[in-house]
Amino acid sequence: MTPENQAGGLGTSASPAIDLRDPASGGPEDGSSPRGVQTLTMARALNEGLRAALGADDRVLLMGEDIGTLGGVFRVTEGLKAEFGDRRVLDTPLAESGLVGTAIGLAMRGFRPVVEIQFDGFVYPAFDQITSQLAKQTYRHAGSQAFPVVIRIPYGGHIGAVEHHQESPEAYFAHTPGLRVVSPATPHDAYWMIQEAIAGNDPVVFLEPKSRYWPKGEVDLDRAGAGLHESRIVRRGADVTLIGHGAMVATLLDAAELAEQEGTSAEVVDLRSLSPIDYGPILDSVRRTGRAVVVQEAPQRVSVGSEIAATIAERAFYSLQSPVLRVSGYDTPFPPAKLEGVYLPDADRILEAVDRALAY
Amino acid sequence: MTPENQAGGLGTSASPAIDLRDPASGGPEDGSSPRGVQTLTMARALNEGLRAALGADDRVLLMGEDIGTLGGVFRVTEGLKAEFGDRRVLDTPLAESGLVGTAIGLAMRGFRPVVEIQFDGFVYPAFDQITSQLAKQTYRHAGSQAFPVVIRIPYGGHIGAVEHHQESPEAYFAHTPGLRVVSPATPHDAYWMIQEAIAGNDPVVFLEPKSRYWPKGEVDLDRAGAGLHESRIVRRGADVTLIGHGAMVATLLDAAELAEQEGTSAEVVDLRSLSPIDYGPILDSVRRTGRAVVVQEAPQRVSVGSEIAATIAERAFYSLQSPVLRVSGYDTPFPPAKLEGVYLPDADRILEAVDRALAY
Amino acid sequence: MASDPIRLLSPSGELIESEANAAWLPVVAELSEAQLMDFHRQMAVIRRFDVEAGNLQRQGQLALWIPSLGQEAAQVGSGIAARPQDHVFPAYREHAVARIRGVDPMRIIELLRGLDHGGWDPKAHGNFHLYTLVIGSQTLHATGYAMGIAFDGPGGDPERDEAVLVYFGDGATSQGDVSESLVFAASYQTPQVFFLQNNHWAISVPVSTQSRTPLYRRALGFGIPSIQIDGNDVLAAYAVTRTALDEARGGKGPRFVEALTYRMGAHTSSDDPSKYRDEAELEHWIAHDPIVRFEAFLRARGASDAFFAEVHEEAEELAADVRRRTVALVPPPVTKIFDHVYTDPHPDIEEQRAWLLAYEASFGGQA
Amino acid sequence: MASDPIRLLSPSGELIESEANAAWLPVVAELSEAQLMDFHRQMAVIRRFDVEAGNLQRQGQLALWIPSLGQEAAQVGSGIAARPQDHVFPAYREHAVARIRGVDPMRIIELLRGLDHGGWDPKAHGNFHLYTLVIGSQTLHATGYAMGIAFDGPGGDPERDEAVLVYFGDGATSQGDVSESLVFAASYQTPQVFFLQNNHWAISVPVSTQSRTPLYRRALGFGIPSIQIDGNDVLAAYAVTRTALDEARGGKGPRFVEALTYRMGAHTSSDDPSKYRDEAELEHWIAHDPIVRFEAFLRARGASDAFFAEVHEEAEELAADVRRRTVALVPPPVTKIFDHVYTDPHPDIEEQRAWLLAYEASFGGQA
Numbered sequence A, B: 001m002t003p004e005n006q007a008g009g010l011g012t013s014a015s016p017a018i019d020l021r022d023p024a025s026g027g028p029e030d031g032s033s034p035r036g037v038q039t040l041t042m043a044r045a046l047n048e049g050l051r052a053a054l055g056a057d058d059r060v061l062l063m064g065e066d067i068g069t070l071g072g073v074f075r076v077t078e079g080l081k082a083e084f085g086d087r088r089v090l091d092t093p094l095a096e097s098g099l100v101g102t103a104i105g106l107a108m109r110g111f112r113p114v115v116e117i118q119f120d121g122f123v124y125p126a127f128d129q130i131t132s133q134l135a136k137q138t139y140r141h142a143g144s145q146a147f148p149v150v151i152r153i154p155y156g157g158h159i160g161a162v163e164h165h166q167e168s169p170e171a172y173f174a175h176t177p178g179l180r181v182v183s184p185a186t187p188h189d190a191y192w193m194i195q196e197a198i199a200g201n202d203p204v205v206f207l208e209p210k211s212r213y214w215p216k217g218e219v220d221l222d223r224a225g226a227g228l229h230e231s232r233i234v235r236r237g238a239d240v241t242l243i244g245h246g247a248m249v250a251t252l253l254d255a256a257e258l259a260e261q262e263g264t265s266a267e268v269v270d271l272r273s274l275s276p277i278d279y280g281p282i283l284d285s286v287r288r289t290g291r292a293v294v295v296q297e298a299p300q301r302v303s304v305g306s307e308i309a310a311t312i313a314e315r316a317f318y319s320l321q322s323p324v325l326r327v328s329g330y331d332t333p334f335p336p337a338k339l340e341g342v343y344l345p346d347a348d349r350i351l352e353a354v355d356r357a358l359a360y
Numbered sequence C, D: 001m002a003s004d005p006i007r008l009l010s011p012s013g014e015l016i017e018s019e020a021n022a023a024w025l026p027v028v029a030e031l032s033e034a035q036l037m038d039f040h041r042q043m044a045v046i047r048r049f050d051v052e053a054g055n056l057q058r059q060g061q062l063a064l065w066i067p068s069l070g071q072e073a074a075q076v077g078s079g080i081a082a083r084p085q086d087h088v089f090p091a092y093r094e095h096a097v098a099r100i101r102g103v104d105p106m107r108i109i110e111l112l113r114g115l116d117h118g119g120w121d122p123k124a125h126g127n128f129h130l131y132t133l134v135i136g137s138q139t140l141h142a143t144g145y146a147m148g149i150a151f152d153g154p155g156g157d158p159e160r161d162e163a164v165l166v167y168f169g170d171g172a173t174s175q176g177d178v179s180e181s182l183v184f185a186a187s188y189q190t191p192q193v194f195f196l197q198n199n200h201w202a203i204s205v206p207v208s209t210q211s212r213t214p215l216y217r218r219a220l221g222f223g224i225p226s227i228q229i230d231g232n233d234v235l236a237a238y239a240v241t242r243t244a245l246d247e248a249r250g251g252k253g254p255r256f257v258e259a260l261t262y263r264m265g266a267h268t269s270s271d272d273p274s275k276y277r278d279e280a281e282l283e284h285w286i287a288h289d290p291i292v293r294f295e296a297f298l299r300a301r302g303a304s305d306a307f308f309a310e311v312h313e314e315a316e317e318l319a320a321d322v323r324r325r326t327v328a329l330v331p332p333p334v335t336k337i338f339d340h341v342y343t344d345p346h347p348d349i350e351e352q353r354a355w356l357l358a359y360e361a362s363f364g365g366q367a
């Protein structure tokens, strides 16, 4: 496995076979006339979700650098300024703390700002406003007002970009009380989760797996199927539970496919929400399989993966037949792009962990 | 247990009975004439450690808000500006990002800046400069220069202060590759660890448990006894291993004392270093006791405690007779001061966890 | 560009009817005698409150006290200048403004006793927002709020158009957030007045460390009209802030006011200013006491001993009332820890709340 | 305060020997013919490099390219103005300055191919520091470095005294870090020149969103002398930066230069400027091409076709060499991930490195 042959693996799972809809269900959740299922990229699904949110509530505002005229560097907000005007879709000055700080003030005025941070690595200048201000405002105000601010962050690797453009900062936010943190893995979830995040009354850090912006997937425009903070078993299996979020879900499904060929039956859980974490499906699965591997792109120390491993080990203590193993980015800065294939967990590294787990 | 009767418990363990010196040893480590053992507060021990570092290397600089003329709001830098001048001990403008950012530039010039952040809750404006700049500079420079910058942060609760003055931000830094994170629990360690942090060649986040600034303890001025990144068993026991750092170490020793009275023998590990974590003594202990409780003031989700619990559960899998339990601050913002006694782990809450562990 | 700060009252309390003051004198002339007397009342009462709170802190009733001693004119003049519909974003020392906007001083007492982190509802308290302790961060909230006013549409009626008034200190000007708020305010031409109380110190650090040029100039570099005033002159603080707010409302963009004043007390009750500043400096400013100056002005206009006695009485009553209510405060219930971490229900919070309740119950009657 | 930007060369390339330019003309007059010709050489060669790198990116050889097209005069004039002992802190577009200071352009190629994050040793490369991608953050590093120069003692000899030159863009001026660097620079009176390349755009956002007042004024508000120049005039860029650096060195404090220029290409190879800017605007600036202007100046002074042909040749050779060396680049060893995370040994890194090596070995010859 060299960086070169790794790189080729990135596009392998264009559209994992996740069943979006609850088979028991009929038409749209709100009783309106059905709009059906469309095949969309995640970028487009987000665009549609944002459009729907802007249309549904005129207090929803989009703010960010280059999100208006340009439509965002990933084109997620394409066309929205033209449609809703420059008082609903704001190209702001270049200052992330200012962006989040003014979004807080706008929320005080009753707006529902949706802030785009252009890339994961540029969220840190806003860290005080996010963790010391936004996250704590509801508490500080003793609930006299809500702070429905969504921070959209394209995050993660696999796009071969320069420094600061491929990071996975979720641990910082999932550690912070007062924030909610979610991450869709599919166009369907992206479409629904962004709307739910905006409609909710709390600050949400919304992590978009940027390498999944382009693969297409089916989006059921009529029903979400799962709540914003629910985790989901997306593949059934009996021998080991694989757990991850964002772009890693497709990688886990690839790994499960490969494991199948080797005779191992792997169950896959898409976390969807990193704060809070919905342990129901996770513990249910681990109690059946007895083994778990938690996978993430972020560095391993003090990570969301650490939290999940600790919690499974605590709550499924008697069910575990092997320790919960973690496969993560290494505890180094995100490396130069030519090495991202080595750095990021891939199906091979996941299978290596599965083998270790099974060997106990 | 109400907030009122909690408050009284804060001063109970003025000087835990930790044996500082290796009994097998003779004089000072560097062969100079012995200076003996003094009884100092941690604030004073840090002051002496900083004085020694300033004296030993004229590239060492102290920078911060109010650290010069005033001597710091905790008086840790008292007298140092008078002794070393205002080009070695700088009262800077009020801007934490500026403070850390200029420290990076000074390090590029060959200085060894020691930056004081006035309180834990004020480190976030510097977050980008700490995690995206300072932590990554050595990597970015491919080692052509070192970045020996120490960030001193008085941290933690127990002092009854207003918002932002009692937080425990260690998870953010322990998650960040490129940083080292340490926290002394005693005046002796404070004296030595600050000097080692300054003498090392990497960025160090140095967390000073502010509620321990005033209790006195013995400081052996001749020998450190343990390396900067070593954890230490500070009390021997057989039934359960209690693990913590900073101000929690005294609380753990109190809890162990109480447990003893109830017939439970608790071993106590002082982590000392949170990144890297020295798992040798921890795993050694847990393999003997079969049970572990990890204690911290920080919120629990995605914390250093999560990391330690996950790692113990992984590496001591066959030794554990009960799940690793965590006792932490709740996953809420740090509450108003009158409720800190409820929020912060105390001996009672630790004993409750010990009881649960023993009940498995 | 470097001109003298605007001053309408001489240090000895005479109205300065100069050419330079032509723009401001009419604003003052509109004030009724009763309004002028209220300036004094607000200043004197808050000073008495400040002293009482300091005493309560020394007696262990408060965790901390943050005195506003010496800054009463800057605060009262600007605070009264704001119209009812305006939104006010304080730092943490604006006790006089809080009271003027209708916040019960007990809310500040409760905050500094450690009972809450603020917790009043700005909408129900004169649009006076919460104290903010992370230096400078409130300036962005204020600017965002003001952007919202602008987005909600221009007005045209100064009696109803809203504006924002945001307070911060000389130390705060160094923070990136304050500069970014000037950027956003200028970019969106927000209806907003930045009110800088330059009290010459940021704890132990003199203003000369933050800036070697007068701070009002800072805003000019961001394209924001700016003016420096004698902040110990309550009439200048009133007239200039009133004018600036009225200029800002209705889409004419932000304004900046630097009020030169002095913190005569300690930074907080934890501070010992004798460590870093001269007796002489303090003496100078004691000689420029804003309340003394305005009292001289009122007396020259005929205000009676009876009036000052009545204000004194009111101040004493407030102090006594605050003391009474402070010592009667009870600790919050332990589960308050979990209240309002989120607005929508949250499973982790519910779980931890339930755990704590069960744990407390396990101590039986003790909890 | 609002004066015309300093311009020494008219758009058609004539030297403007006006009263207003009296301070700068002597600085230019000191330049030898060979030095003037080098200005052209540097501009023309870097433009050819830029084009080649753009091609390499389109052919999949680079992950990204960041063009400097159009900004050559601002960069070459200021870059040559720095003395050898000076330290230069770039943003990420200063390819011309990098080359002038002795950085092999291949280092920039390697960075944008994804082989490293920079990794050159500034001390061994003309004190040219690493590219910094987090907008504005380098301004604080530069100021810290300049504080260090000041702390190391005043000098007195301009031939040896060090100064710092830091580059940033119009978008960067909105970042808190840039404002804080102005605060620290003014406070410590650092020997430092802030060099703002106002290329009118921050990706798709026009400079008018960042500021409604000319950006050079920003520095005045922090007490830093500031000047605006025609950044497409290489002589103005040289003369003003040279003077500012010499004024700054030896303890006279920071200076600020705003160079008005234009990014004629895309923001990066990922960008499509047709989405946000007019053809007409681009046409205007193409008519003000800095290289064309200076070529006219040199030709009027008698520079020969042979000279321009020789420069053309040199540029072509560099381009060919860069292409050759780029396609020959090999991927780094996998364990480079772990190199230099820390300077001192670190157990987690050692453990993970060992794990990766064993893991790679488990694939046998494949690794």
Ligand SMILES: Cc1ncc(C[n+]2csc(CCOP(=O)(O)OP(=O)(O)O)c2C)c(N)n1
Pocket (backbone or CB within 6 Å): B065, B094, B096, B118, B122, B125, C093, C133, C134, C135, C168, C169, C170, C171, C172, C173, C199, C201, C202, C203, C263, C267
């Ligand atoms: C971000 C941040 N850093 C440091 C502090 C600690 N601190 C509290 S007040 C203060 C000085 C503030 O000075 P200034 O802005 O002039 O306001 P003043 O207290 O004089 O009213 C400092 C450094 C803080 N509260 N927030």
Ligand SMILES: Cc1ncc(C[n+]2csc(CCOP(=O)(O)OP(=O)(O)O)c2C)c(N)n1
Pocket (backbone or CB within 6 Å): A065, A094, A096, A118, A122, A125, D093, D133, D134, D135, D168, D169, D170, D171, D172, D173, D199, D201, D202, D203, D263, D267
């Ligand atoms: C903190 C941060 N936020 C956002 C970005 C993304 N970004 C890269 S370049 C750029 C525009 C910079 O504009 P300017 O400072 O004018 O420099 P120019 O690119 O025009 O040379 C942006 C927004 C970034 N690199 N860093």
Ligand SMILES: [Mg+2]
Pocket (backbone or CB within 6 Å): C169, C170, C171, C197, C198, C199, C200, C201, C202, C203
């Ligand atoms: Mg002040």
Ligand SMILES: [Mg+2]
Pocket (backbone or CB within 6 Å): D169, D170, D171, D197, D198, D199, D200, D201, D202, D203
């Ligand atoms: Mg630009």
